[in-house]
Amino acid sequence: MIEKIQDCFIPEGSIIAESVTFGPRVVLAGEGIIIRSNVRIDAAAVIGADVTIGQGAWVQAGSVVLRSVPPNAIVQGNPAQVVGYRDGDGTQRGPDPKHVDIHAFNHLPRPTRVNLGVGMSKLFLMRRILDVRGALSVGELPNEVPFVPARYFVVFDVPSMEIRGEHAHKHCQQFLICLHGSCRVLLDDGKNRCEVTLDRPDMGVFMPEMIWGTQYRYSPDAVLLVFASRTYEPEDYLRTYDDFLKEIERRKA
Structure with missing residues (x-):
């Protein structure tokens, strides 16, 4: 039809x-x-x-x-x-979102956190250890990662044209690491926006509650690991941008 x-x-x-x-x-x-x-x-x-x-x-x-x-x-x-x-x-x-350049922070000691200017979102630069046996990235919970996870999920085999995310959480916090390949993360607090290209396993993005998150431009080999602070709760999701903005205004009232 x-x-x-x-x-x-x-x-x-x-x-x-x-x-x-x-x-x-x-x-x-x-x-x-x-x-x-x-x-x-x-x-x-x-x-x-x-x-x-x-x-x-x-x-x-x-x-x-x-x-x-x-x-x-x-x-x-x-x-x-x-x-x-x-x-x-x-x-x-x-306003166009700022695209965060990871290379601008190469001089900082690790581990370190960089405020992204979108709510309480942060870029985490984690320790990377290299020797002849290979490379290792590590983060300790909860000292070097912002919360103790209640669950995790892995996104992979995403066609490059697909958008993932496109929602916010009322209470759940997330921590995103691209273990392989690359993807772009758009963070939006209803007023300010930024984009981060995740393309290495020693870099993570902390996305707190009440941040609208979108992931897109996945490379064909991308593997995105996401830690979540809460178990799956359907009622915690804000699945439309209008509902997200309404919840922001409700919390201000």
Whole structure:
């Protein structure tokens, strides 16, 4: 079955939120496309199969989107690249996230922690020991890692176009280490954003509660290890950016 919305044909198996705005001549070129709420797609844009467009994103005119797009991102070009970010309600362009350069901290003694300027998020630079037998990275709990984990999970075999995360937690804290390959982590506290490329096992990102986290641009060989401070609790998740912003305002009241 093919549906038609504002002159854009929606392939079967795709999920399109009601609040998506389509320009003319937009092409959804394949199945498995997910477009979340408050997305704007301008004229003559092409969205590839199995692509997810995150909540509040803006696909500019003529863009060819072959990889998934993080929430609130502005993408442009062929193939489309992130060129900026919208503010929380999508009404205007917001400040672009700072991309953290790990090499700027090579002079610091290890282990050390670097504030990322997004809530209480931190970059952890852990000890790395090298000798002729190989390399070792180590972190002691809870002195060198911010909490004693209640569980862990491992993300791997992720197609590079896929977005992971896209949620926040009310109470759970997480610590992310990319053991192999690389991925990019976007952290958002509702006002400030930053991106960190995790590409080595002696570097971790601490993501406390009430931080919207997105992981994307996985390399084909990426293995992401995530420690969590709590067991799995479905009610602890904030799964839409709107709910995340509402919870921030509720806590301020």
